[in-house]
Amino acid sequence: MAKWVYMFTEGNANMRNLLGGKGANLAEMTNLGLPVPQGFTITTEACTQYYEDGRQINDEIMAQIMEAITKMEGVTGKKFGDKENPLLVSVRSGARASMPGMMDTILNLGLNEEVVNTLAEKSNNPRWAWDCYRRFIQMYSDVVMEVGKKYFEELIDEMKTKRGVKQDVELTAEDLKELAEQFKAEYKEKIGADFPTDPKEQLMGAIKAVFRSWDNPRANVYRRDNDIPYSWGTAVNVQMMAFGNMGDDCGTGVAFTRDPATGANGLFGEFLTNAQGEDVVAGVRTPMHITEMEQKFPEAFVQFKQVCKTLEDHYRDMQDMEFTVEHGKLYMLQTRNGKRTAQAALKIACDLVDEGMRTEEEAVAMIDPRNLDTLLHPQFDAAALKAATPMGKGLGASPGAACGKIVFTADDAVEWAERGEKVVLVRLETSPEDITGMKSAQGILTVRGGMTSHAAVVARGMGECCVSGCGDIAMDEENKKFTLAGKEFHEGDFISIDGTTGNIYDGIIPTVDATIAGEFGRIMAWADKYRTMKVRTNADTPADAKKAVELGAEGIGLCRTEHMFFGEGRIDAFREMICSTTVEEREKALAKVLPYQQEDFEGLFEALEGNPVTIRFLDPPLHEFVPTEEADIKKLADAQGKTVEEIKTIIDSLHEFNPMMGHRGCRLAVTYPEIAKMQTTAVIRAAIKVKNAHPDWAIKPEIMIPLVGDIKELKYVKKFVVETADAEIKAAGSDLQYEVGTMIEIPRAALTADEIAKEADFFCFGTNDLTQMTYGFSRDDAGKFLNAYYDAKIFENDPFAKLDQVGVGKLMKMAIELGRPVNPNLHVGICGEHGGDPSSVEFCHKIGLNYVSCSPFRVPIARLAAAQAAIAEKNA
Ligand code: PEP
Numbered sequence: 101m102a103k104w105v106y107m108f109t110e111g112n113a114n115m116r117n118l119l120g121g122k123g124a125n126l127a128e129m130t131n132l133g134l135p136v137p138q139g140f141t142i143t144t145e146a147c148t149q150y151y152e153d154g155r156q157i158n159d160e161i162m163a164q165i166m167e168a169i170t171k172m173e174g175v176t177g178k179k180f181g182d183k184e185n186p187l188l189v190s191v192r193s194g195a196r197a198s199m200p201g202m203m204d205t206i207l208n209l210g211l212n213e214e215v216v217n218t219l220a221e222k223s224n225n226p227r228w229a230w231d232c233y234r235r236f237i238q239m240y241s242d243v244v245m246e247v248g249k250k251y252f253e254e255l256i257d258e259m260k261t262k263r264g265v266k267q268d269v270e271l272t273a274e275d276l277k278e279l280a281e282q283f284k285a286e287y288k289e290k291i292g293a294d295f296p297t298d299p300k301e302q303l304m305g306a307i308k309a310v311f312r313s314w315d316n317p318r319a320n321v322y323r324r325d326n327d328i329p330y331s332w333g334t335a336v337n338v339q340m341m342a343f344g345n346m347g348d349d350c351g352t353g354v355a356f357t358r359d360p361a362t363g364a365n366g367l368f369g370e371f372l373t374n375a376q377g378e379d380v381v382a383g384v385r386t387p388m389h390i391t392e393m394e395q396k397f398p399e400a401f402v403q404f405k406q407v408c409k410t411l412e413d414h415y416r417d418m419q420d421m422e423f424t425v426e427h428g429k430l431y432m433l434q435t436r437n438g439k440r441t442a443q444a445a446l447k448i449a450c451d452l453v454d455e456g457m458r459t460e461e462e463a464v465a466m467i468d469p470r471n472l473d474t475l476l477h478p479q480f481d482a483a484a485l486k487a488a489t490p491m492g493k494g495l496g497a498s499p500g501a502a503c504g505k506i507v508f509t510a511d512d513a514v515e516w517a518e519r520g521e522k523v524v525l526v527r528l529e530t531s532p533e534d535i536t537g538m539k540s541a542q543g544i545l546t547v548r549g550g551m552t553s554h555a556a557v558v559a560r561g562m563g564e565c566c567v568s569g570c571g572d573i574a575m576d577e578e579n580k581k582f583t584l585a586g587k588e589f590h591e592g593d594f595i596s597i598d599g600t601t602g603n604i605y606d607g608i609i610p611t612v613d614a615t616i617a618g619e620f621g622r623i624m625a626w627a628d629k630y631r632t633m634k635v636r637t638n639a640d641t642p643a644d645a646k647k648a649v650e651l652g653a654e655g656i657g658l659c660r661t662e663h664m665f666f667g668e669g670r671i672d673a674f675r676e677m678i679c680s681t682t683v684e685e686r687e688k689a690l691a692k693v694l695p696y697q698q699e700d701f702e703g704l705f706e707a708l709e710g711n712p713v714t715i716r717f718l719d720p721p722l723h724e725f726v727p728t729e730e731a732d733i734k735k736l737a738d739a740q741g742k743t744v745e746e747i748k749t750i751i752d753s754l755h756e757f758n759p760m761m762g763h764r765g766c767r768l769a770v771t772y773p774e775i776a777k778m779q780t781t782a783v784i785r786a787a788i789k790v791k792n793a794h795p796d797w798a799i800k801p802e803i804m805i806p807l808v809g810d811i812k813e814l815k816y817v818k819k820f821v822v823e824t825a826d827a828e829i830k831a832a833g834s835d836l837q838y839e840v841g842t843m844i845e846i847p848r849a850a851l852t853a854d855e856i857a858k859e860a861d862f863f864c865f866g867t868n869d870l871t872q873m874t875y876g877f878s879r880d881d882a883g884k885f886l887n888a889y890y891d892a893k894i895f896e897n898d899p900f901a902k903l904d905q906v907g908v909g910k911l912m913k914m915a916i917e918l919g920r921p922v923n924p925n926l927h928v929g930i931c932g933e934h935g936g937d938p939s940s941v942e943f944c945h946k947i948g949l950n951y952v953s954c955s956p957f958r959v960p961i962a963r964l965a966a967a968q969a970a971i972a973e974k975n976a
């Protein structure tokens with residue numbers, strides 16, 4: 101018989117795949133002798149089984165759960181459903197990888213009218229008893245029956261107004277009892293049945309709801325963003341309740357052993373007296389700083405600090421803990437490696453090395469490469485920031501600089517961002533449903549909530565700028581406006597927020613590019629020490645190339661030459677070339693383009709100072725360049741001595757039904773060799789000129805022919821490239837060397853790579869096209885159906901962003917295995933979008949690529965991911 105349920109005493113930290121992070125760590129804390137309310141974990145395998153059984157908990161699992169309840173009764177001396185001495189439990193999710201706020205929690209389970217009445221009487225604390233009950237009905241209705249929070253919150257607000265109080269804690273036992281009645285009535289109206297009284301029924305309902313929450317939309321989005329497979333499932337933890345809401349000698353808190361925003365070493369967190377866990381995270385009341393707990397609960401605080409040290413030393417990482425104090429006694433409810441901003445991650449990793457807790461390699465492995473992205477985003481211009489006066493201040497909950505137009509709902513954020521607007525999402529408080537909107541925004545500003553509120557936690561996880569808890573904002577969400585510092589702001593008004601200081605500014609503050617320095621520099625230097633794969637960049641202009649070199653690029657893996665034609669003055673000559681009807685006409689137009697190309701290539705060689713530069717010859721279908729405006733057509737016609745009608749006829753003739761599989765790539769060079777010849781001349785002349793100016797630079801241009809599917813295509817084009825290049829070199833009396841290689845971006849090229857390798861000095865995987873052609877999905881249109889694919893669980897990720905290792909990856913592996921034996925000097929890289937995606941970079945390392953190439957701002961991400969792949973391989 102399979103084992104589906106583990107008591108906390110049966111597990112340990114190494115069992116996170118089976119017990120989830122929370123369950124494994126509750127077990128580990130139990131083993132460490134820390135004060136953990138006891139309970140059990142239902143495994144992630146049980147979750148998978150639940151889905152296999154058609155979203156049912158089967159009898160075997162159910163029996164093991166009830167057996168565990170009996171064991172819990174033995175340990176706690178309480179009884180499930182008992183009036184006199186009831187065992188009340190929390191039911192909480194806990195996946196392998198932590199997904200804060202994504203799934204559901206139910207507290208105080210096991211209560212019913214009878215139990216609560218006795219509890220109210222016996223405990224001498226009716227307020228607590230009724231508070232627990234109303235919370236339970238509220239959470240159960242919301243989480244299990246999906247009635248929705250808002251009805252209950254409205255009832256609470258009504259009650260507070262009626263009683264003339266502001267805070268939930270000011271409501272009396274009688275008020276809470278009345279609320280519980282109202283809640284139950286609300287439940288009955290919405291569900292059409294009485295609120296369940298049988299604790300076993302409540303428990304199974306709650307467990308099912310947690311399993312079900314694995315598949316809720318926000319969890320699905322979170323998983324996609326964080327590379328967490330759907331197949332993992334979530335575990336469920338059932339734990340005896342410890343009560344932070346029994347009075348003023350009770351409370352609950354969330355704390356980190358180091359500051360999750362800056363990484364500073366020292367206890368950081370928040371605490372609320374007379375409250376239950378969700379109050380802190382939900383931002384219902386603004387909590388006090390953790391250090392204030394020292395005055396209120398001196399003994400528990402000393403013990404808590406000791407626990408923090410024990411846990412950090414044990415896990416050798418910053419911990420994020422939840423705890424409760426019940427009548428002065430400390431209970432630990434959770435510990436995990438804390439989510440942190442990119443800055444904090446770098447600082448903590450470096451500090452842990454300096455403190456002797458971690459090795460350099462471990463420090464490199466601790467940083468999530470995707471997080472680095474935020475550090476490379478623009479920061480506020482220091483001078484402009486100094487000159488600006490903040491109009492308000494909240495908590496600097498997640499660092500960064502954000503400016504944009506104000507929007508008030510998550511849906512608006514998504515919609516406006518899709519239109520290309522930069523927006524700042526301003527909310528009273530955020531809830532997990534807002535996640536897509538939060539992602540679309542540049543930054544998030546909330547009126548309520550502390551450093552551990554949902555908005556703060558999620559924003560930090562996403563690396564997005566967030567200012568939370570600006571209580572000075574008078575918000576009118578309904579009418580999409582707010583007042584701050586005496587000024588009324590409406591949807592669409594500009595605002596800037598500083599996620600480091602918490603300052604809020606009217607209007608736009610200019611930003612500047614970020615640089616790699618300090619701890620960032622230290623980690624990147626370690627990454628470079630341990631990685632074996634090179635990192636190049638995709639850059640089309642000298643400015644981009646310089647930026648990429650600053651960020652650590654060791655070469656250009658892809659220069660898309662067509663992007664050079666869009667500049668002022670250039671497009672005209674290029675259009676003349678396209679609309680030529682004879683070779684002579686075309687050559688005349690190309691002669692005008694040549695100097696521009698040469699100048700650009702010189703800039704690239706200069707920027708790379710002798711590091712490799714791969715120049716990809718003209719690739720896109722020509723219709724992308726022709727004029728659409730009447731005036732431009734006229735201008736072109738005049739320049740070529742043609743009529744407007746003639747030009748229009750030529751433009752029409754360029755129309756293709758399937759342009760991405762049409763007249764593009766090397767097919768253009770086959771049809772119009774003079775284009776490739778001109779490009780060869782420009783490359784070689786530029787290289788010779790820069791080489792002559794810098795004899796010590798190892799300049800060796802790499803000419804890359806795109807979209808080859810047949811060896812004969814490559815041979816045909818290569819022949820006149822080589823003839824042209826050699827003639828140029830000879831005429832200049834130079835000894836310049838160069839290479840001619842090809843992109844592998846058509847499945848047939850991968851399948852016949854042994855043939856192609858005979859003619860190619862290098863392969864570079866164009867995984868954008870290779871994905872397009874392997875799947876047969878248009879890279880420009882796949883977005884239209886990908887959401888349906890996610891919903892149907894056909895895809896968990898966009899294959900254009902994260903490499904399909906199974907299919908496309910197999911072609912890549914095959915191409916390398918076929919190509920290298922034929923040409924032992926063959927060097928192999930990747931320059932599709934995947935070259936900057938961490939999991940794809942790892943795959944590239946595994947299959948033995950020499951380099952990955954990605955956009956300049958992803959270069960540090962690729963450097964780190966490559967190092968992590970090398971370290972993981974070494975340790976395997
Ligand atoms: C590719 O196809 O992956 C590639 C890099 O080329 P492009 O995106 O320019 O087609």
Ligand code: MG
Pocket residue numbers: 806845866868869
């Ligand atoms: Mg391509």
